[in-house]
Amino acid sequence: MICSMNKLQKFSILWLIALLITACSTTQKVTLPELEISVPRTVNVTNTPANYMATYTKVTELIHTKLDLSFNWDSAFVLGKATITASPHFYSQRTIVLNAKGFKINEVALLTPESKNPTNYTYDGFLLTINLDKEYSRNEEYTVFIDYVAMPNKIKTKGSQAILSDKGLYFINNDGKDPNKPKQIWTQGETEANSCWFPTIDGPQAKMSQEVILTVDDKYVTLSNGTLEYSKKNANGTRTDAWRQEMRHSTYLTMIGVGEFAVVKDKWRNIEVNYYVEPEFAPYAKMIFGNTPEMLEYFSDLLNYPYPWDKYSQIVVRDFVSGAMENTGAVVFFDRMNMTDREYEDETFEDIIAHEAFHHWFGNIVTCESWPNLPLNESFATYSEYIWFEYKYGRQTADIKGYEDLLAYMRSEREAVKNLIRFDVADREDMFDLVSYQKGGRVLHMLRKYVGDEAFYESLNNFLIRNEYKTAEIHDLRLAFEEITGEDLNWFFNQWFLSAGHPELEILQNYNETTGEAIITIHQLQDLERNPLYRLPVDIDFYVDGKVDRKRIWVDKTTNSYVFKYDNKPTLINIDAEKQLLGVKRENKSKEEWVFQFYNSPLFLDKLEAMNNLLEFAKETEVKDVFKAALKVDNWVIRYLATNVVGTLSPEQKEEFYPILVELAKSDSRSYVRAQAVLTIAEHFKNKDNNALFLQTMNDKSPTVASVSLEILGRKKAD
Numbered sequence: 001m002i003c004s005m006n007k008l009q010k011f012s013i014l015w016l017i018a019l020l021i022t023a024c025s026t027t028q029k030v031t032l033p034e035l036e037i038s039v040p041r042t043v044n045v046t047n048t049p050a051n052y053m054a055t056y057t058k059v060t061e062l063i064h065t066k067l068d069l070s071f072n073w074d075s076a077f078v079l080g081k082a083t084i085t086a087s088p089h090f091y092s093q094r095t096i097v098l099n100a101k102g103f104k105i106n107e108v109a110l111l112t113p114e115s116k117n118p119t120n121y122t123y124d125g126f127l128l129t130i131n132l133d134k135e136y137s138r139n140e141e142y143t144v145f146i147d148y149v150a151m152p153n154k155i156k157t158k159g160s161q162a163i164l165s166d167k168g169l170y171f172i173n174n175d176g177k178d179p180n181k182p183k184q185i186w187t188q189g190e191t192e193a194n195s196c197w198f199p200t201i202d203g204p205q206a207k208m209s210q211e212v213i214l215t216v217d218d219k220y221v222t223l224s225n226g227t228l229e230y231s232k233k234n235a236n237g238t239r240t241d242a243w244r245q246e247m248r249h250s251t252y253l254t255m256i257g258v259g260e261f262a263v264v265k266d267k268w269r270n271i272e273v274n275y276y277v278e279p280e281f282a283p284y285a286k287m288i289f290g291n292t293p294e295m296l297e298y299f300s301d302l303l304n305y306p307y308p309w310d311k312y313s314q315i316v317v318r319d320f321v322s323g324a325m326e327n328t329g330a331v332v333f334f335d336r337m338n339m340t341d342r343e344y345e346d347e348t349f350e351d352i353i354a355h356e357a358f359h360h361w362f363g364n365i366v367t368c369e370s371w372p373n374l375p376l377n378e379s380f381a382t383y384s385e386y387i388w389f390e391y392k393y394g395r396q397t398a399d400i401k402g403y404e405d406l407l408a409y410m411r412s413e414r415e416a417v418k419n420l421i422r423f424d425v426a427d428r429e430d431m432f433d434l435v436s437y438q439k440g441g442r443v444l445h446m447l448r449k450y451v452g453d454e455a456f457y458e459s460l461n462n463f464l465i466r467n468e469y470k471t472a473e474i475h476d477l478r479l480a481f482e483e484i485t486g487e488d489l490n491w492f493f494n495q496w497f498l499s500a501g502h503p504e505l506e507i508l509q510n511y512n513e514t515t516g517e518a519i520i521t522i523h524q525l526q527d528l529e530r531n532p533l534y535r536l537p538v539d540i541d542f543y544v545d546g547k548v549d550r551k552r553i554w555v556d557k558t559t560n561s562y563v564f565k566y567d568n569k570p571t572l573i574n575i576d577a578e579k580q581l582l583g584v585k586r587e588n589k590s591k592e593e594w595v596f597q598f599y600n601s602p603l604f605l606d607k608l609e610a611m612n613n614l615l616e617f618a619k620e621t622e623v624k625d626v627f628k629a630a631l632k633v634d635n636w637v638i639r640y641l642a643t644n645v646v647g648t649l650s651p652e653q654k655e656e657f658y659p660i661l662v663e664l665a666k667s668d669s670r671s672y673v674r675a676q677a678v679l680t681i682a683e684h685f686k687n688k689d690n691n692a693l694f695l696q697t698m699n700d701k702s703p704t705v706a707s708v709s710l711e712i713l714g715r716k717k718a719d
Helices: 279-289 292-303 341-346 350-358 375-393 395-410 413-417 435-451 453-467 474-485 490-496 591-600 604-617 621-630 636-643 651-667 671-684 691-697 703-718
Strands: 029-032 035-038 060-072 077-088 093-099 103-111 116-118 121-123 127-136 142-150 169-172 184-187 207-217 221-224 227-233 238-250 256-259 262-268 271-277 312-316 330-333 366-368 470-472 504-512 517-524 536-544 547-555 559-565 572-575 584-587
Touching: 060 093, 077 093, 093 142, 103 121, 103 127, 127 142, 207 221, 207 256, 221 238, 262 279, 262 292, 271 279, 271 292, 279 341, 292 312, 292 350, 292 375, 292 453, 312 350, 330 350, 341 671, 341 703, 350 375, 366 375, 366 453, 375 395, 375 435, 375 474, 395 435, 395 604, 395 636, 435 453, 435 474, 435 490, 453 470, 453 474, 474 490, 504 572, 517 536, 517 547, 517 572, 547 559, 572 591, 591 604, 591 621, 604 621, 604 636, 621 636, 621 651, 636 651, 636 671, 651 671, 651 691, 671 691, 671 703, 691 703
Parallel strands: 060 207, 271 312, 312 330, 366 470, 504 584
Antiparallel strands: 029 035, 060 077, 077 142, 093 127, 103 116, 103 142, 121 127, 169 184, 184 256, 207 238, 221 256, 227 238, 262 271, 504 517, 517 559, 536 547, 536 572
């Protein structure tokens, strides 16, 4: 949708936007015993200008990586043996260069079916260059073996806006001294941090199948990608678990998890869907994650592309450095997902669960070929949150999520200067922002609304099939859509994916009684030196004589004028009737038109837009009644916002709201509305005896409502 920012700022909205950005980076310095080296952010760069982040050149094609790992908890070391099968991508080669950050290399050898032959190598603490026994052509495979020790805790990390650290593998409470925290090991590979714990090739372009063998104390549960091939108890009190994934995925998606987890089992079709949680939260695992099988079914049907991976596991770990990460078939979540039914009353985090599930198509089956193309992963995963809510809970709930994303992007001025797909990014981590996620999701929504649902989802299927288990760039997406729709879509992709900013529209409308003409004039006011002149398909609903007549116009000039013939003046002209445009909109509607829109237009965003524009008239009886009615609508955000209007009313008008607010505080279906009603009553009805109410709400199941009530009672007691 398009919204007027100065109006939006009049409302204080409780937006608890969960952190979905999952990324990891490698930079600054790595300090090793007797060695200090500088680690650059981006490797495998070509001879391109410094301000252009090119797709990494493919020199070596990874085929299969086998890791045999054990752990020294005291020193937080990974004791690893890596067996890597590879071949030249195209040009013949005599060496293989692997990313391996901060290792101690014990042995490097070439493997044949008959022997293991030590070979020469060079290692600078960052790149491991291994000499092969001959020059290999692109049709020849070879296998190298590396015995190493990884020391992730010795790596000095920088992290980014999206992630706190980038050392790849994390020992949690490794010395066991914190009685309130379990001992765990988990990994976070995106963007290029998995090479902190196993030798590989960094970047989204490197794909492989894999085998991960983990030897741990028998009390620990393990998790990795793929299926568990075997689990064997050893004589020394340890156990060895072997995980294998035959389908290829990008190296940053490899993961391991180790800890004392309860495994709650579920199922989708014929594959396991398991939830790994700390034992005390096992009774709530299906409450938290139980919609996962339905998500996999819905997304599989919607995309006409069944979920293809071996399993789907989700694990909640302590001190995760981001919100969640879509490792193939083994998603990691932050520890706010450790919750009971009380915390679930406030936040379900179902949007995050959907986000990571959808990544298994957009990100894992088809991966962005370079970090500048990251929106091919993240914009789709963000939009899947809308898609899931729309299916499961209806459009009003989905539109709350869409508006939340829009608002997050629109409130950040620095994001408006960034292209969605941008190759001049200074640092790959800078791609993990409100543009790649929130703006990108809204752009996909506009594309869906333009081409229609059938063409949209058939185009996504086309994109997946054309690029499955490979990488893709934005033009691959455009071509997939053009093949299905038969239309040249360069105009859409150029202005939304390859340009910065958003339109700013001034909309003027009037009706000429003499000629029977409704006249609409739309000006594009954005800075055309920094932003494109947009081509915008816009739907308009004309409310005339008790009926709704929809027309589509194209806004494609700095000023467009449109004339529509109606014998009677439209009661309302609702521009952008689908509320799908991304940008700023300023309109000259009258108070009466906004009131009519609130009561008669069907969408959550219609009502929100009307409320924003009616706030300055709140004391007028007709408008006061709008906000009173808003307290009773079936959309919780509208109810929540309406409670904030009480402070602008006269004492007599406030009295009309009081009994409604009391009922909201006691029994509204959404905990945030209950909490806000409690706060509003405490602030604006101090002349009433509300102690009994606050004592009741202090025992609310929601921690938010209970804590708000307890704080209010504490203040009253102190007074």
